Amino acid sequence: MEIIFHTRHNAICIRSPRRNSTSESRFTIGTWILFIWIKIESHSVHTIYIPRINDEKSDFIILFNIWSRCQTLQNFALNFSKCDFLRQNAVAFLGGIISNIKSNGGSVSLNTHTLSSALRANLEQNGFLAAMGVDAPPWDGNSIPYREDQSPDYHKISRYLQEKWLGKGWIFIDPELAKAIVSNVLEIYSNVFTHAQSANGVFSCGQNYPTLEEIKITVVDFGIGIPQSIRDYLYNIGQDPKIPDDKTLQLAFQEGFSTKPDLGGMGLKLLKEFIQLNQGRLDIYSHSGHAIIDASGEHYEIINSFFRGTIVNISINRDQKVYILKH
Amino acid sequence: MYMMLKVVPITGQNCITVEDGEQIYKKIHSEIIKGHDVTLDFTGVEIFASPFFNTAIGQLFRDLNSTQINSNLHFIGLSSHGNHILKRVMENAQKYYKNSRFRDSVERVLAQQALDL
Numbered sequence: 001m002e003i004i005f006h007t008r009h010n011a012i013c014i015r016s017p018r019r020n021s022t023s024e025s026r027f028t029i030g031t032w033i034l035f036i037w038i039k040i041e042s043h044s045v046h047t048i049y050i051p052r053i054n055d056e057k058s059d060f061i062i063l064f065n066i067w068s069r070c071q072t073l074q075n076f077a078l079n080f081s082k083c084d085f086l087r088q089n090a091v092a093f094l095g096g097i098i099s100n101i102k103s104n105g106g107s108v109s110l111n112t113h114t115l116s117s118a119l120r121a122n123l124e125q126n127g128f129l130a131a132m133g134v135d136a137p138p139w140d141g142n143s144i145p146y147r148e149d150q151s152p153d154y155h156k157i158s159r160y161l162q163e164k165w166l167g168k169g170w171i172f173i174d175p176e177l178a179k180a181i182v183s184n185v186l187e188i189y190s191n192v193f194t195h196a197q198s199a200n201g202v203f204s205c206g207q208n209y210p211t212l213e214e215i216k217i218t219v220v221d222f223g224i225g226i227p228q229s230i231r232d233y234l235y236n237i238g239q240d241p242k243i244p245d246d247k248t249l250q251l252a253f254q255e256g257f258s259t260k261p262d263l264g265g266m267g268l269k270l271l272k273e274f275i276q277l278n279q280g281r282l283d284i285y286s287h288s289g290h291a292i293i294d295a296s297g298e299h300y301e302i303i304n305s306f307f308r309g310t311i312v313n314i315s316i317n318r319d320q321k322v323y324i325l326k327h
Numbered sequence: 328m329y330m331m332l333k334v335v336p337i338t339g340q341n342c343i344t345v346e347d348g349e350q351i352y353k354k355i356h357s358e359i360i361k362g363h364d365v366t367l368d369f370t371g372v373e374i375f376a377s378p379f380f381n382t383a384i385g386q387l388f389r390d391l392n393s394t395q396i397n398s399n400l401h402f403i404g405l406s407s408h409g410n411h412i413l414k415r416v417m418e419n420a421q422k423y424y425k426n427s428r429f430r431d432s433v434e435r436v437l438a439q440q441a442l443d444l
Binding site: 152154155179180194269 | 339341343344373374375376377378406407408409411412415
């Protein structure tokens with residue numbers, strides 16, 4: 001193979017000898033610069049600065065922007081120098097992003113030297129750093145540990161929710177009620193494994209907030225999202241699949257609705273009912289749809305952002321006086 | 328004929344999955360369809376989720392009517408939350424299998440929403 005520079009054509013050629021002839025591929029200088037830039041760009045490490053992330057709508061949009069950035073590039077370093085706290089939703093979401101990048105052949109490094117001592121303690125305690133391969137064993141505190149579930153082992157997930165979430169003594173709760181709550185949250189995991197087609201499974205993390213009197217837990221998957229699942233179903237039954245993302249979430253909460261061709265469609269309805277009875281709050285983001293379920297009712301909207309998977313954020317009230325399950 | 332089926336030896340303490348539900352369904356469906364009485368004993372089961380009940384109980388409504396199911400199938404040892412999910416699943420299944428208009432109505436909502444765009 002020869003590489004030849006043609007001044008007349010202002011081009012660089014690659015000439016490959018064949019048995020009886022020679023083939024020549026000619027590229028202009030501009031094209032070569034573009035090739036080289038793409039090559040460097042795809043292999044260079046991009047630093048993403050993680051800000052402080054809470055669990056308001058604007059915080060979820062920050063997470064979705066990070067996810068969006070990660071769709072086109074391969075190699076990342078996460079820098080935490082501008083971050084003093086990450087809520088459970090951010091921890092679960094970042095864990096999922098990292099897992100996805102790695103399974104797609106990319107690489108992610110955590111700039112652990114940029115972690116503040118408080119943030120490091122938080123990420124150590126909930127097991128996130130250990131899960132990312134950092135030598136920082138988790139310890140017991142106010143966290144519900146970061147967790148990755150690649151397959152539907154409901155017995156393990158059930159134990160996690162019972163022992164690490166409700167069994168920590170953060171709330172004085174009737175054991176029967178605790179089991180009822182666990183059953184409801186398991187419905188979310190069941191929905192992911194049944195509908196989401198998530199190659200990497202489910203990512204979870206939670207946190208006890210004593211001053212807020214709340215316990216929060218986030219479950220996220222990077223599958224096809226609720227809107228796509230519903231549009232596929234509509235297409236398969238011969239209906240027009242053009243339905244806005246917020247309406248698809250509304251359908252997902254409609255009793256009896258299921259995208260599976262058999263009996264189903266109870267999971268989200270039961271969870272909604274429970275959250276409303278207990279004056280908690282449930283947020284679901286999927287594609288550009290956002291569902292908010294709380295004691296005042298249910299609200300669906302379109303947000304100015306996009307995330308292909310589904311993230312569920314649950315806040316339950318620690319106040320035993322309002323924490324009653326009505327049958 | 329009477330059948331008493333303890334659920335814990337089959338599913339363990341969690342009645343969550345479709346697979347566990349299917350095991351129960353296979354054991355009780357043939358009995359109830361023959362008109363035999365079946366009692367499911369949930370003593371010792373702690374966690375319940377709708378995929379289990381949809382499969383174990385809900386799909387009985389496919390070829391049995393609610394009168395047959397209610398008179399031949401009995402439940403004991405069920406926690407109040409388990410009972411709550413079971414009740415909702417049975418209501419849903421009854422609508423799903425016995426009233427095709429229920430399912431059609433969901434599809435009509437979809438069609439209307441698509442037209443509204």
